[in-house]
Amino acid sequence: MEHTRIPVAEGVSLAVNVWPGPGDRGDGGDSAAAPFLLVHGLASNARMWDGVADVLSRAGHPVAAVDLRGHGLSDKPDHGYDFPTVAADLQGVAAGVGFERPVVVGQSWGGNLAVDLAAHHGQRLRGAAAVDGGTIELSRSFPVWDDCASALAPPPLAGMPVADLLDTLRRAHPDWPESGIHGMAANFEVRADDTVAPWLTFERHMQILRSLWEHRPSMLWAAIEVPVLFIPTEANRDDADTAVCHLRKGRVVALAGHHDLHAQHPDKVAGALLDAVADGFYA
Numbered sequence: 001m002e003h004t005r006i007p008v009a010e011g012v013s014l015a016v017n018v019w020p021g022p023g024d025r026g027d028g029g030d031s032a033a034a035p036f037l038l039v040h041g042l043a044s045n046a047r048m049w050d051g052v053a054d055v056l057s058r059a060g061h062p063v064a065a066v067d068l069r070g071h072g073l074s075d076k077p078d079h080g081y082d083f084p085t086v087a088a089d090l091q092g093v094a095a096g097v098g099f100e101r102p103v104v105v106g107q108s109w110g111g112n113l114a115v116d117l118a119a120h121h122g123q124r125l126r127g128a129a130a131v132d133g134g135t136i137e138l139s140r141s142f143p144v145w146d147d148c149a150s151a152l153a154p155p156p157l158a159g160m161p162v163a164d165l166l167d168t169l170r171r172a173h174p175d176w177p178e179s180g181i182h183g184m185a186a187n188f189e190v191r192a193d194d195t196v197a198p199w200l201t202f203e204r205h206m207q208i209l210r211s212l213w214e215h216r217p218s219m220l221w222a223a224i225e226v227p228v229l230f231i232p233t234e235a236n237r238d239d240a241d242t243a244v245c246h247l248r249k250g251r252v253v254a255l256a257g258h259h260d261l262h263a264q265h266p267d268k269v270a271g272a273l274l275d276a277v278a279d280g281f282y283a
Contacts, residue, residue: 002019008096009085009092012085020203035101039066041107045071051263055274066089078200111230122225122226127150139213159197162185228249231272232252233254
């Protein structure tokens with residue numbers, strides 16, 4: 001894995017982890033070398049994809065996983081957390097790592113971003129995939145924004161010792177591989193006193209939550225021309241099945257597990273993506 005930074009807007013550069021494939025980095029011409037751009041969810045980070053990226057890379061695919069603006073090691077401006085701006089960031093990342101027509105794979109909020117990209121910039125993609133995302137419409141559960149903000153505001157976690165954080169994560173997710181545990185721990189900055197604080201500030205978190213509350217992926221599905229793979233939890237399969245009914249080319253591979261399926265079951269998530277390349281779904 002290589003670490004780089006990609007400028008995506010004036011004064012904003014994003015941290016990107018890159019696993020180069022064999023030969024070039026994926027020109028979109030050879031299905032066996034389909035490049036994958038991996039996009040995390042709200043308050044998450046690129047390291048959550050380490051397990052998936054390792055499998056995809058070993059199978060010969062160029063892979064890039066990005067810390068979105070405000071997250072992880074990327075720049076943290078006070079603005080630009082709306083869908084069009086973050087989608088433009090992702091296009092800048094794809095160009096910066098040399099990916100032409102990648103498969104954009106997002107989890108949760110990142111899944112909605114992948115669907116949004118497929119609807120508005122599908123000509124630049126080979127396809128999209130959404131891991132327990134791409135169907136999120138918070139306004140259905142919370143018609144009033146203030147109710148959503150109250151229910152889904154992030155908990156105060158700053159000040160927890162890093163050792164306690166890792167212990168808490170391992171006890172909460174005993175079946176997760178270490179790549180998932182350390183990926184989730186990377187959601188936090190480790191401060192000089194060995195306590196942690198979320199990389200994403202409360203104010204920026206709430207900006208993104210508001211944009212997600214306003215997002216209506218169901219209004220986009222019929223306009224999408226590229227293939228979209230949904231990998232939901234079993235609990236959210238019905239929403240994915242509904243989405244596929246409106247797509248020109250869609251598929252659902254449901255998995256039992258946690259919302260962070262990419263961290264819990266990296267082999268299974270990567271396997272679903274590799275199958276979609278191998279059988280021509282992303283042709």
